[in-house]
Amino acid sequence: MMKMTKQTRRDLITYGIVIVFYIVMQLLDLAGILSFHVKGLLVPLCYYAIAAVALNLVVGILGDLSLGHAGFMCIGAFSSSLFSVTLKDSGFPAGLRFFLALLIGTFFAALFGFLIGIPVLRLNGDYLAIVTLAFGEIIKNILAAVYFGYDEEGLHIAFKSFPLQGEGKMLINGAMGIQGTPTDSTFTIAVVILLLALFIVQNIVRSRTGRAIMSIRDNRIAAEAVGIQITKYKMTAFTISAAIAGTAGVLFSHNTTTLTATSTYFGYNVSILILVYVVLGGIGNIRGSVIATAILYILPEMLRGLSNYRMLIYAIVLIIIMLINWAPAAITFREKYGISAYLARRKENRTPVSDMGSGKGGS
Amino acid sequence: MKKKLMSVLLAAALVSSVLAGCGGAAPQASSEASASEESSGQAAFKIGGIGPTTGAAAIYGSDVRDAITIAVDEINAAGGINGYPIEYKFEDDEHNAEKAINAYNTLKDWGMQLLVGTVTSAPCIAVSEKTKEDNMFQLTPSGTAVNCVQYDNAFRVCFSDPNQGSASADYIAGNASLKDKKIAIIYDSSTEYSTGIHDSFVAKAGELSLDIVSDTSFTTDSATDFSVQLQTAKDAAAELLFLPIYYTEASLILQQADGMGYAPVFFGVDGMDGILGVENFDTSLAEGVYLLTPFSATADDELTVNFVKKFNDMTGHIPNQFGADAYDALYAIKAVAEAQNVTPDMSVSDICEAMKKGMVEIELTGVLTSPAAITWTAAGEPNKDPRAVIIENSEYVLAE
Structure with missing residues (x-):
């Protein structure tokens, strides 16, 4: 067998889960078992997972709390939608258009991540969380108020509605947002991007940069003392995270035709929702983020049969999962009686002198 | 390695079984297989509704849901549409376009043939893209944004913004x-x-x-x-x-x-x-x-009095215009389906074509405009007169 470090193996297992999930879904689809409902959930599932992976880079690896990631999704969504809507009827090939839209959304989100990062990353802890929250809200509110369109006299941008002269089109129509984005997002593309996001984040974590970033998380003063440029590495992590969140935004906006910058889609509640995915999956545990997103996004949809009680049950399940994951008593119980402990015991019984299987981890 | 591999497989199997389990009896492929009435034995119209019943806009969705229930019960008690009863299901969208599409897909799995919804504008626009794709007839009670009815399969009961x-x-x-x-x-x-x-x-x-x-x-x-x-x-x-x-x-x-x-x-x-x-x-x-x-709950014509009383008995409050819109929407569907001889065994697409054709031909006297009638244009807009109401002694009173 090929020689692998334990970390590489962990990474490969993460890709494996995503790929197996993808194949199973495709097979079910081919077999005709998959309902419209589940099919419709697959793409949203992927972009929230991507956003959770992005946020985990900041929260888990860099150790800073960001509550503004919905804002970066918003930027990715709007910039890419603007591009796609403009080119929609020009006969531009759809595949290439979507590819460029992905690049544009990612680029602009990264740009704003960088610009916002300059003042914001001087702060730490709670202060950083509040400022990122504010920036997310600012982005959303500006995009909800802006009017942008073209007519015979050229491009116009304003904060009040204005009449178009002659031939023209309103591209961003204030609160009505962008209408008519082509629905280019497919499950396959979303999975490829999710894998890419996982690849990027997991490799950053294993790299020299990643170790520097984690050293800032673990002890800022010590990191500074050994000559690590705090600002540089914080910026790197934050910008990459914003870029990936932007890509999630592109998938979002190309999944439904209407795009409005309202709290429902890009408010701080959404940022917190993504944070919930990250926290429940395990802070710093990239694979956990993906699995937590899958479960928590699907759950309220699966509970549709319970009508109005589903939100209550969802909340209760959140609490239960949190307790099972993090309560000390639950952790001890898992270590004693969990599947990995059981397997380890079995292994021990069979070959008494072999190495002990690790009792922790394993989601 | 073996252990890890096993845990991967277990996890994947778990997730996919959760997902597949909910699939249940999913009717396949959009148009042709939609006549899935075998479960109940007797053919019935499957009408779906979508709107917010949780979240900030919940009151609108709940009123629409309840008003449709009243209309469906009335129609079924009076012999249904063309002799076929109506089955009705309402899904929550939390006033969120993304969730509205999930709700729409859920209803499609259930075998929906006609859609009354969605209640709010932004989700309505998103769903109208999907109904357009499937060529499903959509009648929104209260989606007021212009683009809600941009396609020819979508109509609305309310005024546009x-x-x-x-x-x-x-x-x-x-x-x-x-x-x-x-x-x-x-x-x-x-x-x-x-x-x-x-x-x-x-x-x-x-x-x-x-x-x-x-x-x-x-x-x-x-x-x-x-x-x-x-x-x-x-x-x-x-x-x-x-x-x-x-x-x-x-x-x-x-x-x-x-x-x-x-x-x-x-x-x-x-x-x-x-x-x-x-x-x-x-x-x-x-x-x-x-x-x-568009609606005055204090109007004294028989239709309105009946509707307001039933609604009040059921929910304990006076219906707002959203409920009235939805109530009329059901009767509009009944009128059109009867005029066009639509039956539940037709495909979704055929029903839609017939409904589209019939919608512009009917004159409906509903609770909104009674005693005057509403007509529809091919663009999906209703022709009706707005009513100005003034509040006097804590009651809505028609102003001149």
């Missing part, structure tokens, strides 16, 4: 006691609904040379304190305050205006309907408020 704005301006200009007043506007710049009405009102007011002296806005996130906007209006000596917003915010505006001793004439649109039902709201503040609404 621009329609309400210009109708309000028309009404003010045509009313001797209102037309010379200086007008101030406070609107919600973060919702399509409010900006849509605002923009068309301002445009029409310009044409009619109404005097707008102040035009201020707020967003959903700051919808609790209106003192700045009210002060601006007061400083501009505005005598009429146009409020193209929902009643929750309007009730706050009325309270705060009263608190600062400012008493202009308040003029609202259909979103103002329901202001008397706000909890802990001093209804005496709403005396003399004008609102342009």
Whole structure:
């Protein structure tokens, strides 16, 4: 067998889960078992997972709390939608258009991540969380108020509605947002991007940069003392995270035709929702983020049969999962009686002198 | 390695079994296999509804859901549509376009043939893309944004936003006691609904040379304190305050205006309907408020009285216009389906074609306009007269 470090193996297992999930879904689809409902959930599932992976880079690896990631999704969504809507009827090939839209959304989100990062990353802890929250809200509110369109006299941008002269089109129509984005997002593309996001984040974590970033998380003063440029590495992590969140935004906006910058889609509640995915999956545990997103996004949809009680049950399940994951008593119980402990015991019984299987981890 | 591999497989199997388990008896592929009535034995029309029953806009969705239930029960009791009963299912969308599409897909799995929904605008536009793809007939009771009915398979019962704005301006200009007043506007710049009405009102007011002296806005996130906007209006000596917003915010505006001793004439649109039902709201503040609404629960014709009574018995409150819209939507579907001889064994697409054709031919006398009738244009818009209502003695009374 090929020689692998334990970390590489962990990474490969993460890709494996995503790929197996993808194949199973495709097979079910081919077999005709998959309902419209589940099919419709697959793409949203992927972009929230991507956003959770992005946020985990900041929260888990860099150790800073960001509550503004919905804002970066918003930027990715709007910039890419603007591009796609403009080119929609020009006969531009759809595949290439979507590819460029992905690049544009990612680029602009990264740009704003960088610009916002300059003042914001001087702060730490709670202060950083509040400022990122504010920036997310600012982005959303500006995009909800802006009017942008073209007519015979050229491009116009304003904060009040204005009449178009002659031939023209309103591209961003204030609160009505962008209408008519082509629905280019497919499950396959979303999975490829999710894998890419996982690849990027997991490799950053294993790299020299990643170790520097984690050293800032673990002890800022010590990191500074050994000559690590705090600002540089914080910026790197934050910008990459914003870029990936932007890509999630592109998938979002190309999944439904209407795009409005309202709290429902890009408010701080959404940022917190993504944070919930990250926290429940395990802070710093990239694979956990993906699995937590899958479960928590699907759950309220699966509970549709319970009508109005589903939100209550969802909340209760959140609490239960949190307790099972993090309560000390639950952790001890898992270590004693969990599947990995059981397997380890079995292994021990069979070959008494072999190495002990690790009792922790394993989601 | 073996252990890890096993855990991967286990996890994947777990997730996929959860997903597949919910699939249940999914009818396959959109158009041809939609006649999935085998379960109940007898053929029935499957009508789906989508709207927010949780979250901030829950009251609208719940009213629509309940009003449809009443209409469905009535129609079934009277022998159904063309002799076939209606099966009805309502899904929550939380006033979120993404969730609305999930709800739509859920209903499609259930075998929906006709859609009454969605209740709110942004989700409605998103869902209309899907119904267009599947060629499913869609009748929204209350999706007011222009684009809700941009496709030919979609119709609406309510007025469109621009329609309400210009109708309000028309009404003010045509009313001797209102037309010379200086007008101030406070609107919600973060919702399509409010900006849509605002923009068309301002445009029409310009044409009619109404005097707008102040035009201020707020967003959903700051919808609790209106003192700045009210002060601006007061400083501009505005005598009429146009409020193209929902009643929750309007009730706050009325309270705060009263608190600062400012008493202009308040003029609202259909979103103002329901202001008397706000909890802990001093209804005496709403005396003399004008609102342009498609529905008046105090109208004394037989249809309205019957509907309002049944609704009140069921839910304990008076229906707002959303409920009335939905109630009429069901009767519109019944009228069209009977005129076109639509049966449940037809495919979704065939039903849609027949409904599209029939929709522009019917005249419906519903609770909204009774005794007058509503007709529809091929563009999906209803032709009906708005009603101006004035609040007197804590009741909505038709204004002249």
